[in-house]
Amino acid sequence: MSNITINQLHMALCEANSILLTVHIRPDGDAIGSMLAFYEALIAQGKTVHMVVDDVIPEKFSFLKYIDYIHDVSYLETNAISVDMLMVLDASTYERIGRVGALCSAPIFNIDHHISNTKFADYLYLKSNFAATGEIITYLCKEWNWPITESMGTALYMAIATDCGFFKFSNTTAHTLEMASYCVAAGARPNVVSETIEAISADRLELTKQVMQTIGFYKHNTVATIELCPAVMAILGDDTDGFVDIIRNVDTVDIAILLKGESPNRTRISLRSKGTDVNAIAQQFGGGGHIRAAGCTIMKNIEEAKSELLEAIG
Known part of the structure; x- marks a missing residue:
């Protein structure tokens, strides 16, 4: 395992032509929002990107763009996919990505914010002082001057907000609010996100x-x-x-x-x-x-x- 800098991560992404994105099983708002936004960002950079999750995607996330592009793990079993990088988002252990790891032989990169990260990946970009992986993805896009579209902003705002209790939890920092503000400026509508995510029958x-x-x-x-x-x-x-x-x-x-x-x-x-x-x-x-x-x-x-x-x- 090697901890990498933001510049090393950027270089690795620039060099990779095809990328497989995955997140932890029982995916939450941070995992799904981060993956969908990063998918759109990487597609805009000309990459071939696949999204695979070894679990069911909760229905409440169906309002997000590209949600239908997420494949079940059987996608890897029935398609001959060769990628340059397996990018794991928001997972702190290898076991948490289910069967995806065993079905992909590419070098593993991990972007995460959990203090308990077991450093399972070949290359780790860890920001344990950030409230959410969505906060990290927003930060990376901002630092790299990658445009954040309205749909990316919505996904990232949801990712950030759901992992800090809609800014009520103690992991909410000035930087968390700054990144959320960046998402709102891109077109995210906080009321739509909260009303959709928090709706109950x-x-x-x-x-x-x-x-x-x-x-x-x-x-x-x-x-x-x-x-x-x-x-x-x-x-x-x-x-x-x-x-x-x-x-x-x-x-x-x-x-x-x-x-x-x-x-x-x-x-x-x-x-x-x-x-x-x-x-x-x-x-x-x-x-x-x-x-x-x-x-x-x-x-x-x-x-x-x-x-x-x-x-x-x-």
């Missing part, structure tokens, strides 16, 4: 009422948990956004924990905090992320996983 709200019955408070109300049992997860799939914020916003709560029961013996965890380093907690269970937002998976049921987490918090 009546059925979703009914389900939320049930989920709220699982809320628990611990450690003198400084830790809160909320649970999605396997039956609820079967309905939601990966669309679990918003649940952890219900408890995170409680005035006494420092650590908010969302427990997602993927099966009776597998629980996926999302951790958010206002002060505690939850990345350190997640790493105890083989996970990671950011100081204020991290995740992990515990091979136990929800109750057992919750007990182990509370003990690790101390």
